[in-house]
């Protein structure tokens with residue numbers, strides 16, 4: 001047993017320059033810290049992010065109340081507890097808050113404590129973080145889903161689909177996966193320049209050129225894959241995050257153009273797009289309450305990975321509902337959607353039981369914290385979404401995976417793609 005001696009939270013800043021919370025926990029002569037990320041296209045059912053909405057000093061965005069709660073209430077409850085008992089720590093946090101969506105303490109306050117505790121426990125034991133989750137050996141590295149063109153709420157270019165990603169399916173190792181993505185992204189940059197467009201990047205490091213049609217973005221990605229000497233749909237696959245919550249009005253969707261059309265018409269267009277561009281994965285193709293639309297789509301698109309992000313918000317109850325409804329075959333995992341490490345692991349465990357792929361994800365507002373890289377390996381998750389090969393808060397996670405791969409040495413294996 002190692003007792004928690006001190007807990008100290010502070011306000012730091014995320015990749016968008018917004019305030020966020022970092023918590024540091026001390027035990028023995030060691031300490032570990034964790035930073036909470038923050039989303040832009042958030043689901044209604046996500047756990048609550050506590051911000052000082054009335055404090056105008058940071059335009060309502062500071063997290064000083066959350067920091068204060070960690071330094072007083074939470075610290076008081078957790079001092080003296082065993083740092084290695086993550087379930088107990090998380091249960092105390094959940095009970096201390098006492099609400100379904102963690103509205104009292106804020107999921108950002110709670111998660112920063114939960115992640116810091118997990119990190120410190122590993123540090124005291126002297127084991128790498130990835131070895132302290134669900135998997136005990138036969139670790140598998142995730143395929144990166146690199147978001148190379150940004151649209152939607154992550155850019156201001158008018159692109160309807162939020163994320164155009166590549167997945168290097170041909171890669172036999174994580175370092176090979178990185179190489180493939182590097183080449184495709186470099187070629188994409190040159191293609192964008194040659195069309196006289198801007199190579200500035202969006203919140204997740206993907207290019208955000210001023211193009212407003214999905215097809216134009218997809219044509220660019222296909223051309224970059226081809227120019228790199230790879231086969232689209234075989235060596236490298238195109239994957240999308242539609243984030244359709246942002247594109248819904250009265251049960252109609254404006255995914256494919258700025259005109260709102262019915263679910264059935266949208267599915268028709270999806271099918272066309274999947275065929276033409278050999279799309280292998282679609283995240284949030286419909287809204288978070290439109291369970292029937294999801295079921296209709298999955299029945300008509302076999303072998304495509306359909307991922308629930310805003311639909312499930314890393315929440316076990318919602319995942320169970322999706323499973324019963326046959327809504328998707330995969331789930332996106334974001335720690336701050338639910339608020340503790342233990343609850344996140346419960347969701348991953350259940351997803352594995354029902355045969356869903358698990359894809360560990362960053363948030364559009366992220367930090368230098370690399371917790372999710374270890375989480376992906378420690379749960380043998382199929383894929384990881386951490387943006388493009390640009391902006392250090394994105395690349396930090398990929399770099400950590402390279403370190404893990406090196407440490408695993410000959411034992412390192414890639415996960416299966418689908």
Ligand code: PGA
Nearest residue numbers: 039040041042243363364
């Ligand atoms: P968010 O976007 O972090 O802004 O919610 C990421 C996603 O939708 O996957």
Ligand code: ZN
Nearest residue numbers: 241283284309
């Ligand atoms: Zn998403």
